[in-house]
Structure formats: structure tokens, C-alpha cells
Amino acid sequence: MQKIIKAIKEAKSIIILTHLDPDGDAIGSMIAVYLALKGMGKKAEMFCRDAVPEMYEFLPGSGKVKKSVNKDKYDLAIALDCGDDKRVSNKIDLRAIAGTVINIDHHPDNTKFGDINMVEKLSSVAEIIYKLFVKMKIKITKDIAQCLYVGIMTDTGNFRYDYTTPETLDIAATLARAGAKISRIAMAVYETKTMSSVRILGAAMYRLESSESGKVAWTVLPKQLMDSLGAKSEDLTGLVDQLRAIKGVEVAILFREEDDGIKVNFRSKFTVNVSEIAQQLGGGGHIRASGAILQGNLDNVKEKVLNEVFKVIK
Amino acid sequence: MQKIIKAIKEAKSIIILTHLDPDGDAIGSMIAVYLALKGMGKKAEMFCRDAVPEMYEFLPGSGKVKKSVNKDKYDLAIALDCGDDKRVSNKIDLRAIAGTVINIDHHPDNTKFGDINMVEKLSSVAEIIYKLFVKMKIKITKDIAQCLYVGIMTDTGNFRYDYTTPETLDIAATLARAGAKISRIAMAVYETKTMSSVRILGAAMYRLESSESGKVAWTVLPKQLMDSLGAKSEDLTGLVDQLRAIKGVEVAILFREEDDGIKVNFRSKFTVNVSEIAQQLGGGGHIRASGAILQGNLDNVKEKVLNEVFKVIK
Numbered sequence: 001m002q003k004i005i006k007a008i009k010e011a012k013s014i015i016i017l018t019h020l021d022p023d024g025d026a027i028g029s030m031i032a033v034y035l036a037l038k039g040m041g042k043k044a045e046m047f048c049r050d051a052v053p054e055m056y057e058f059l060p061g062s063g064k065v066k067k068s069v070n071k072d073k074y075d076l077a078i079a080l081d082c083g084d085d086k087r088v089s090n091k092i093d094l095r096a097i098a099g100t101v102i103n104i105d106h107h108p109d110n111t112k113f114g115d116i117n118m119v120e121k122l123s124s125v126a127e128i129i130y131k132l133f134v135k136m137k138i139k140i141t142k143d144i145a146q147c148l149y150v151g152i153m154t155d156t157g158n159f160r161y162d163y164t165t166p167e168t169l170d171i172a173a174t175l176a177r178a179g180a181k182i183s184r185i186a187m188a189v190y191e192t193k194t195m196s197s198v199r200i201l202g203a204a205m206y207r208l209e210s211s212e213s214g215k216v217a218w219t220v221l222p223k224q225l226m227d228s229l230g231a232k233s234e235d236l237t238g239l240v241d242q243l244r245a246i247k248g249v250e251v252a253i254l255f256r257e258e259d260d261g262i263k264v265n266f267r268s269k270f271t272v273n274v275s276e277i278a279q280q281l282g283g284g285g286h287i288r289a290s291g292a293i294l295q296g297n298l299d300n301v302k303e304k305v306l307n308e309v310f311k312v313i314k
Numbered sequence: 315m316q317k318i319i320k321a322i323k324e325a326k327s328i329i330i331l332t333h334l335d336p337d338g339d340a341i342g343s344m345i346a347v348y349l350a351l352k353g354m355g356k357k358a359e360m361f362c363r364d365a366v367p368e369m370y371e372f373l374p375g376s377g378k379v380k381k382s383v384n385k386d387k388y389d390l391a392i393a394l395d396c397g398d399d400k401r402v403s404n405k406i407d408l409r410a411i412a413g414t415v416i417n418i419d420h421h422p423d424n425t426k427f428g429d430i431n432m433v434e435k436l437s438s439v440a441e442i443i444y445k446l447f448v449k450m451k452i453k454i455t456k457d458i459a460q461c462l463y464v465g466i467m468t469d470t471g472n473f474r475y476d477y478t479t480p481e482t483l484d485i486a487a488t489l490a491r492a493g494a495k496i497s498r499i500a501m502a503v504y505e506t507k508t509m510s511s512v513r514i515l516g517a518a519m520y521r522l523e524s525s526e527s528g529k530v531a532w533t534v535l536p537k538q539l540m541d542s543l544g545a546k547s548e549d550l551t552g553l554v555d556q557l558r559a560i561k562g563v564e565v566a567i568l569f570r571e572e573d574d575g576i577k578v579n580f581r582s583k584f585t586v587n588v589s590e591i592a593q594q595l596g597g598g599g600h601i602r603a604s605g606a607i608l609q610g611n612l613d614n615v616k617e618k619v620l621n622e623v624f625k626v627i628k
Contacts, residue, residue, distance in 0.1 A: 157500075158472050158473065158474065159472065159473050159486075159496065159500075160472065160496070160497060160500035160501075160504070161497055161500075162497045164496045164497060165490070165496075166487040166488070166490040166491045167487070169483050169484075169486050169487035169490060170483075170484070170487045172473075172483050173480040173481070173483035173484045173487065174480070176479070176480040176483060177480045182473065182474070182478045182479075182483075183474060183475055183476045183478060186473075186474035186475075187474075187559075187583070190474070190559060191558070191559035191560070191561070191583075192559075192561050193556075193559055193560050193561060194560065194561050195522060195524060195528065195531070195560055195561075198519050198522055198556070198557070198560055199519060199520055199522055201516070201519055202515070202516045202517065202518065202519025202520030202521070202522065203516065203519075203520045204516065205512050205513060205515055205516025205517075205519065205520075206513055206516030206517045206519075206520050207516070208509060208512055208513055208516065210509055214509065217509070242507075242512075243512070245504075245505040245507060246507050246508065246509060246512055247506050247507065247508050247509075
């Protein structure tokens with residue numbers, strides 16, 4: 001941490017970068033660092049390959065995140081929440097754009113790609129940044145507090161996941177005292193579902209089917225139903241995880257009919273390797289989360305997939 | 315608070331009661347008080363008209379909650395989380411069963427029905443109980459910590475609603491340090507949905523209706539639908555909050571037909587005082603969360619309620 005503080009103090013121009021497809025911790029941590037550096041009188045810029053998601057646009061400074069990097073060479077690059085440097089963008093060579101690269105992250109498989117690496121097993125990068133700011137005696141302004149609160153809140157699944165420690169809650173309390181608006185932030189981030197996304201999620205849940213034992217649960221979404229509700233594919237984010245969360249369910253499956261075929265998503269809870277099942281069907285993925293795209297009509301695909309699953313668990 | 319401490323110290327036999335249709339704060343606070351009183355060597359009993367919801371059965375002592383009251387007269391009755399004494403049960407006269415009645419609650423429209431009343435505008439009754447325990451120098455055991463954590467977590471919608479203050483987070487941190495298992499509790503409470511509860515939630519979301527502006531959203535659950543899905547009232551916990559969470563929605567309403575009438579739950583986002591609306595309809599509650607029970611058929615009740623709401627927002 002001392003090395004990082006020294007490098008920041010010495011640098012005049014700093015670029016802060018975070019990962020593509022950014023989440024609340026990526027955006028919140030990046031803007032917090034940006035605001036702190038500006039407060040110190042540094043020349044600072046922010047980079048993210050993809051746009052700031054709408055739900056984080058309320059954060060002060062979110063409009064200043066850039067999608068391209070200046071050709072200028074920076075004294076310092078600070079990469080946040082990136083397990084390896086390709087997570088920033090495979091088109092950017094960090095060492096080509098900056099004299100020194102700092103890597104601040106909380107993923108256990110981090111590749112230590114920086115000149116200085118701070119990888120801590122904490123709830124979020126925002127929690128690491130908070131500790132860094134305390135060490136650097138940086139004043140936690142209301143704006144910085146909002147950003148760090150968003151990072152901690154989102155990466156802990158709203159204070160629910162493992163790694164949410166008593167200290168995480170202490171920090172959240174301190175940020176709230178510094179001006180982070182707890183309920184406003186939660187509302188801004190979590191309460192942005194549209195009517196049509198609620199209706200399609202409802203339809204999917206209402207149409208839930210299961211094997212006799214209740215160990216396998218699935219739901220089928222025909223294109224016609226999606227269209228009639230004006231639903232988009234992104235409206236279904238998180239649905240198959242919700243199905244896996246049902247009591248007794250070991251394998252959850254979502255079938256949805258799209259233009260390029262029937263998309264099948266698998267999740268498993270404790271025992272089943274759904275990566276193998278997906279591979280049998282021409283797809284792939286992880287042990288507990290996988291997928292495949294099959295051609296044919298919904299009924300046939302469903303029968304074929306369930307047959308494959310029932311070989312392993314019924 | 316001093317009066318309450320004195321009354322508890324003097325009492326030998328105490329009955330703790332909470333409201334019908336109990337939630338996490340009702341059950342968690344009641345068991346926490348029970349465990350503390352047992353620790354002090356008191357004769358203590360717990361009463362709730364309705365069963366402890368399955369998701370709270372992991373709490374130590376949940377099996378000791380009784381659905382009927384002994385004919386013995388108690389020295390003291392402590393009612394928790396009840397805005398008025400009918401919330402306990404309309405078949406129980408608190409003054410007939412106890413010498414002194416203590417009323418501990420956080421509903422602003424509490425009727426002050428006790429001989430001693432402690433009504434505080436805090437996130438949860440569990441937060442009030444925590445403060446009481448600190449004042450009484452009661453040791454927060456791991457079991458008590460679990461119970462109070464459940465109360466705070468559930469009544470703040472997992473640290474999201476108004477009234478979640480920095481101090482609420484401090485207390486949660488203290489409870490976690492005393493042994494409350496943050497992620498285990500969240501999983502036990504939020505990830506134990508049954509197939510039928512997922513289906514009924516789905517049906518409710520699929521059947522979502524709204525005013526033309528999208529500011530008022532509601533869903534109607536006829537008893538027949540609930541019965542056909544084998545759904546219970548507790549399966550709908552959190553649903554109306556999800557409806558409020560929809561983009562643009564200012565007021566969300568859940569209508570459900572039950573044996574004793576049509577239950578109507580209101581939630582509001584920023585502007586509308588739904589406590590006033592509920593009062594117009596013979597109910598009560600908070601500014602942002604309230605409810606009423608109306609008699610009549612679903613269609614008539616729906617029309618009557620929407621008329622009342624549309625006077626304020628449309």
C-alpha cells in the first residue's frame with residue numbers, strides 16, 4: 001500500500017481503468033478514485049470499454065468515463081477490479097500507455113499484471129479503495145461516499161454474500177454518515193425493472209415445471225409469449241439463478257426460443273456438472289452454469305435436453 | 315425505557331406476543347426477548363396466532379412459539395411490532411391475561427394500547443430491542459444476535475428501505491460480530507422459495523396491471539388462483555416491494571382474497587403517503603408501506619381502492 005501511495009503522490013497524470021461490461025463495483029470504485037485524484041489536483045481520466053449502465057448514471061462524474069484512451073502517455077495507470085489485463089480491453093496495452101501500472105483487485109485468481117499489485121480478499125474493490133483512502137487521509141466527501149457505497153452494496157449482493165464481514169457493514173455505516181444515501185442508492189440501482197420485464201419474469205415463473213422429485217426444474221418461453229409482452233432477452237437476467245434457488249432444486253433449466261435457435265441455460269446447485277450436459281448438446285460453460293443453443297422446435301428440444309439431464313439426475 | 319426495565323425486573327411470569335401473519339421482525343424480536351428473559355431466569359412464553367413461517371424455523375426457539383394462551387394470568391405481557399392490540403388477535407384481551415401490558419413498536423400510528431408504551435421510529439422492533447438490551451446490560455449471545463439480525467435484515471428489506479440509518483448498519487455489524495451469520499441468514503430467509511411460491515409470485519407478476527401513466531401498478535390474486543397453486547400467504551412476502559421497484563411506479567398495490575376479507579397492501583416510492591390512503595379505507599401503517607382489509611368482492615374492492623388512490627396520484 002505504501003508503494004501505491006508513493007506512486008500516486010509522484011504522478012501528475014493518471015488514467016484509471018476498469019473492466020468491460022462494468023458492474024457497480026467497477027464504476028463506483030473508478031469514479032471514487034477519480035474524484036479523490038481530482039481533489040489532490042491531479043490530471044485524471046477514466047476509461048471503460050463499455051458504457052456506464054443506466055442505473056449508475058446518477059453517480060457524480062459518470063458522464064466523464066471515456067470509451068477510448070488518449071494517445072498521451074500517462075505517468076500512472078490504475079486498473080480496478082480486473083483479474084487480468086485483458087479484462088480492461090484486449091486492444092489496450094497498459095504498459096504502452098503508462099509509466100507505471102497499479103493493479104487493485106479482489107479476484108483470488110488475479111494474474112498480478114501490474115508493476116504494483118494490491119489484491120485483497122475483500123467484499124469489493126470499493127472496500128479496498130476505502131482502506132487506501134483512510135491510509136492516505138483522503139477526505140470521504142459525499143460524492144466519494146456515494147460511489148464507494150454503490151461498489152460495496154452491489155458486489156455483496158446488497159450485504160448478503162460471503163465476504164460480507166462486520167467490517168464491511170462498519171464501512172457502509174461510515175459511508176452513510178459521510179453522505180451516501182442508503183435507500184436512494186438501493187432504489188436507483190435495484191429498482192429499475194420495466195413493466196414488461198416484470199411480466200415476462202412472472203410468466204416464466206408461473207410456467208415453472210419440475211421432475212417428480214423436484215430436483216430438476218425448468219421453464220419454457222416461446223417467442224410468441226416474449227413478443228406479446230414486449231420482452232427482451234436482457235429482461236431474463238438472473239431468472240435461471242432464481243429457479244436454482246428453489247428449495248430442493250439441483251438443476252434449473254431455462255428454454256427460450258430466439259431467432260437463431262432455442263437457447264438453453266443450465267444451473268446446478270451442489271452436485272451436478274452441467275458443463276458436461278451442455279457439452280453433450282454442443283454447448284459449454286462451467287460446472288454450475290452452462291448453456292447451449294439447439295435447433296428444432298421447442299417441444300423436441302425440451303424432450304432431448306430433459307432426456308440428457310435425466311440420465312444424470314431425475 | 316426505565317419503566318420497562320423495572321417492569322421486566324419485577325415480573326416473574328411474562329408472555330411475549332407478536333402480530334398475526336408474522337414476519338421476520340415479529341418472530342426475530344419475539345424470540346430474542348424470550349431468550350433474554352430465559353437468561354434472566356424468568357418464566358417466559360411466546361404467542362403468535364399464526365405459525366412461524368418456515369424460513370424462520372432455523373431460529374433457535376422457533377419451535378416454542380405457541381398458538382394459544384394459557385389461562386394463567388401473567389405478571390407481564392409484552393406485545394411486539396403491533397400497531398394496535400387487535401394485531402395480536404381479536405380474541406385476546408391483553409389486560410385480562412396480564413397485570414401489566416408493555417407495547418414495543420415502531421409503527422408511527424401505534425395506538426399506545428399498553429400500560430407502558432415504547433414506540434420509536436426505528437427500522438425495526440429488533441433495533442429497539444437491541445437498544446433495550448444494551449441499556450439492560452443483557453449479553454448478546456450468538457442466538458440472540460441471529461434473531462435480532464433477522465429482524466433488522468427483513469424489516470429493512472435487506473438494508474434498503476428508508477429508516478436504514480448508519481446506526482442500523484452499526485448494530486448489524488455488532489450482531490455479526492456477536493455471531494450472526496450474515497450470508498447464512500440471507501440464504502435461509504431469501505433462498506428457500508418453494509415451487510408453489512415461485513408459481514404464485516410468477517402469476518402475480520404476470521397479471522400486473524397499471525394506470526396509463528405507469529405511476530400506479532397493482533396485481534390481484536383471487537383465492538381460487540392461490541388455492542390452485544397451493545400457495546400460502548407467506549409466499550407473497552416481498553412481492554409488493556418488487557412491484558414498487560418497477561421503473562416509474564410511485565404506488566404499488568397488492569390485492570389478495572383471503573378467508574377474512576380482501577387484503578390490500580400499499581407501497582409508495584417517493585411522494586405519496588400511503589398511510590393516509592390506508593386510513594381512509596380503515597387500515598393503517600407507514601408513509602411508504604401500509605395496508606387494509608376490506609370486505610366485499612374483489613372487483614368492488616379493487617375499484618374502491620383504486621378510486622381512493624387515483625385521488626392522490628394517477
